[in-house]
Amino acid sequence: MPAKSTETKSPAKSSSKTKGKGGLGRGISNLINVEEKKKEDNVVVKEVVKEVVKEVKVPVETKVKLSLIEPNKDQPRKAFDEDALIELSESIKQYGVLQPLLVQKKDDYYEIIAGERRWRAAKLAGVKEVPVVIKDYSTQEVMEIALIENIQREDLNPIEEARAYQRLIKDYRLKQDEVAEKVSKSRAAITNALRLLKLDDRVQDMVIEGKISSGHARTILSIDDNDKQYMIAQKIFDEKLSVREVEKLMKSLDAPEKKEKKLPANDFVYRDIEQKLKNILGTQVIIKNKSNNKGKIEIDYYSQAELERIYDMLRKLNNN
Template sequence: MADESRKRLGRGLAALMGDIDSEAEAIERSRTQRRIPIEFVRANPRNPRKTFAEDDLTDLTNSIKEKGIVQPILVRPVADETDSYELIAGERRWRAAQRAGLHEVPVLIHDVSDKEALEIAIIENVQRADLNPLEEALGYQQLMEEFQYTQQDLADVIAKSRSHVANTLRLLKLPNSVQDYLSEGLLTAGHARALITSDEPAALAEQIVEHGLSVREAERLGQEGLPEAKPKAPKKEKDADTKALEKALSDALGMKVSISHKDNETGSVQIKYKSLDQLEDLSKRLQG
């Protein structure tokens, strides 16, 4: 992809989203902005964003009820259909508007190709940090496979480093269980990158999630690997006298009694009760 093409896409996206304030572009936006019935708009099945946090949707719904939709939704006409538009960017606003009970939504209508629609959807979501790490990686992969983007092309358009793009794409090499943690927000991209070179990423990821490890702790775990499990010492068999004493005490108290001896002739006695009545009865006996 040529440098001029990359610059055009980056600037074009900013203009479409209302981030460039030149007079000519403002006039052009006002010409294409309309209010249409919300049922005329449909979701884009190729939108890279698949998950929408319930709390975020609830907050946005409440905001829309109070102030309406501040920024228009970006759509394109559906070919060969009347009064039908497909979302390019702004699906979260569209979902929240439905929850808020809006009958009409402000839209910017742009007649773009499938390629341009996917480019804008992916880049807009990345720039707004609306994608989880796995969705971002899948979006990059889709642009590279379908539209021959290079890693440098992506880095230029989304204003991130080439190493960021490369490291994000590497997340797709992780096992499915680790990718699921990423999708669910249980692991960050930093956690996941610490597992990429590990021989046992799934097991390490489980440890990170279970113990709530920080990225630095995850990096250390990735370098050192899981600690080897220590072999359990064989369970020492109780002698006949101990077993007999346990039985005698159990019969006398009506509760299960367990005696544990140590080599230095110390030990412990454990009494298990089945109800508070039994506990109260035991307490009276010990105090009496």
């Protein structure tokens, strides 16, 4: 039986082969990288988000003595319907003030931002306390809120509304576009409202009193003379003219005056002949004479039978 041969590999060769094949040395390195990668993959990053709690003051309704509440002197609304106030006061007597007033604290009193009508009616009703919501606004914000509330309730007359717009523009330097955006109206509506302030003060008072409408007032804006403007406004009120009738009146005022034609010196002769023809023909006759003694005769008839009668009459006159 042949003897088995045993080969002993030199360490150098073995090391060389291992190195060449990417042996244990690289395997450990790869193993380490893999393990590290697994560790990296399994890392859980916890992000701590701090919850920020912001305290927001919610308007709280409370009750305040009526004697401690005063109206805003800059309130856009100046006129209040007395009958409507009495009606509201009767409702308050029965049910109380259902909607709180919006006020802001002043030195020793509360100033009304919105709700002056309810305040007035509550006084009539003899109420001692009313529900309020106390807020803190700038002067401009107070003006805007009061204006918006009144517009939404349609409580302002056209002149009060126009004056409120003018104040926002003049005192707070707002543009017409900005005012329109704040009150949710078109820019054209703001412009038309402001035009009413060009009217004579007496005419503006008539609009405030409801004697003429804003539509009537706009039709007479083209009149520059204040006295004439007021005269037309009085005519509108006295004769109860509609807006369309006023428009027609304005067109007639704008039309150039027709010059009266100078009649010829002998015009009375033609008028005399005109009257004689009327008597003969029994109908309306007009002689239109010109300065050169030429002209035309117009004979009116009102039916075919009348035309034939006139024809027969003229024919007989011709035969004679």
